[in-house]
Amino acid sequence: MITARAEPDVGDAPPTALPPAVLLSSPRGIEALSTAPIAPGDVALDSISYDDEGDVLLSGRGKTAAFVRIYLDNTPVTTSRIREDGRWRVQLPEVDQGTYVLRVDQINERGQVIARVESPFLRESATVLERVVSEGAGPVRSVTIQPGNTLWGISRQRYGDGMQYVRIYEANRDRIRDPDLIYPGQIFDLPQTVTD
Known part of the structure; x- marks a missing residue:
């Protein structure tokens, strides 16, 4: 690790x-x-990623002794207990490709909602996921978008200059309609730097 x-x-x-x-x-x-x-009693969605089989993995933090209930487009998908360390992790198998509103409700033992977080989420296609896995050797060549990511921020981390976001946009034009609108769960290719 x-x-x-x-x-x-x-x-x-x-x-x-x-x-x-x-x-x-x-x-x-x-x-x-x-x-x-996070504020006491609040809930956070920290990570949206994919496992080796291509299933969606969510993780975050919340109040211990509570539960999280996950929704896609207001349809409940699964419920899981928050661990004693305040972290939670949930697998969402068999989610079809498409854009969803992902909602995480933190609920108490009576099923009452005590906190909520929502995020747009684009479930990538199996083809994109397979390509990313097959090209996975060597330096990081792709990024899975997380809540709060921007092309500017990714570019600043990757290239040291936020203005280089255009490189990421151009390499992923088939997946980015508007560079100001990217969604958690999308996977973008990161063009190589001179030293890669």
Whole structure:
């Protein structure tokens, strides 16, 4: 297990405005582990990724002794207990390709909603996922979009210059209609840098 720290895109805010994101690299892949604090009783969706079989994996944080109920387009999909460390992880098998509203409700033992978070989510096609897995050797060549990601921020981390977002946009024109509208769960190719 390897951990790395990556600075989040905070625009013109001072570098101390948000804590850095923590990336966990393990045999399961790379997972963003948010360290941003959440209010007591709140719920967070920290990561949307895919497992080796192409199923959707969600993870986040919430109140211990509570549950999370996951919805796609207001249809309940699954419910899971939040672990004692305040983290939760859920697999969503058999989600068809398409764009969804992903909703995470934190519920108490009586089933009452005590916190909620929503995010748009684009379920990538099996073809895109297979291509990413087959090209997975060597330096990171793709990124799975997480809540709060921007092309500018990804470009700043990858190339050291936010203006280089155009490189990512051009390499993924078939998946990006508007560079200001990207969705969690999308997978974008990252064009090589000169040193790759």
